[in-house]
Amino acid sequence: MSRVLAIVAALFLSGAGWAQEFSALARLDAEKSSLQSGWRGAVTLEVSLSQGVPWRVFHLDGPRRLVVDFREVDWGAAQPEDFGSVEGVGTVRFGGYRPGWSRMVLDLEAPLSLDSAEMEVPEGTGAATLRISLTPTTAEDFAANAGAPHDPRWDLPQPEDVGQAREDKPDWAPTVVVIDPGHGGIDPGAERDGTQEKELMLSFARELRDTLRRAGGFEVFMTRDEDSFVSLERRVAFAHQKNADVFISLHADSLSQGHAHGAAVYTLSAEATDAASALLAERHDRADILSGVDLSGADDEVTDVLLDLARLETEPRTATLADIMVGALREATGAVNKKPRREGAFSVLKAADVPSILIELGFMSSEGDLANLQDAGWRASMSAGIRDGLQAWVIEDKATRALVRQ
Ligand SMILES: [Zn+2]
Structure with missing residues (x-):
């Protein structure tokens, strides 16, 4: 050494x-x-x-x-x-x-x-x-x-503790949305004809943030607002730190198999719904590792009983969010992926107590999707769709939780 x-x-x-x-x-x-x-x-x-x-x-x-x-x-x-x-x-x-x-x-x-x-x-x-x-x-x-020398001047900021209890917010409190533009910095994500997923997602995330702020009722934070690398772990920790009510990760990956096109909404599951979803989840974890994240000292004991209990409550809320979101996106943009509701082991969706979804706005491997992503009008419809989906879910979620509390 x-x-x-x-x-x-x-x-x-x-x-x-x-x-x-x-x-x-x-x-x-x-x-x-x-x-x-x-x-x-x-x-x-x-x-x-x-x-x-x-x-x-x-x-x-x-x-x-x-x-x-x-x-x-x-x-x-x-x-x-x-x-x-x-x-x-x-x-x-x-x-x-x-x-x-x-x-x-x-x-x-x-x-x-x-x-x-x-x-x-x-x-x-x-x-x-x-x-x-x-x-x-x-x-x-x-x-x-091998191993990274630890020096706070250079290292990624430590993710916050995720153990603190969440207080119940009053009904009138704004819904805290954490938008997570995929990739960034040294990790460009998908690339095609000189366009990078990280850039497309950052500009879309800013537009979505503005759309939600204009709608009212939302308090919006972003895991990154510049071209900088944020580890998957830190994205999840950020959602906790902001006491998020909902976490939305935005992507437009490349999928060569099956000519995938159209938006799809993913939720967390150990078992992927299909091979393509499994591949996407794996590729995102790998991008993190290849960007130089040192996992040698990482503690894998996070999944304790408390987190499992939290997941038990969060899972059905997340499923409802994803279902409603698919409907809203179809309504707003006219078309979604032929299998728009998918599951996979995405590390970025692992916050146990925050309903978390990953939206593939489209696939950069599809020429039509890439053209959509570069079209301001299409992006505005997409943002409006996500806003509508969130608004519909918030109403549904409050009603369901009120029933559970009785
Ligand atoms: Zn991606």
């Missing part, structure tokens, strides 16, 4: 550092950045930036990844392909990780350990080059040295 820790020590600029805190972001120079093969399977990564920034590097196991964090970097129009491809390294990802910080993740197809890492900032230009050398090692050695 000592070798890794020595390399992890981040470089902080001294002296002129203060002025640079407020200056423009460091920009990636894609032309001067690369992946290169070396002697006996060694790999060198070079990242060229317009100025020096604090950084750190570490690796994670299961799957094997190399993670490089930076003070915020403007990646410009750079594509992963710009780094070139070398043996031993699979997909390259980069993007925002948390506000003010950026991340780069290399999928490692072989156990490659850190040999050296340094950032050169030659005097004069101010431009900086981060050079990371990797050498082949054994799987055991790789695993033994």
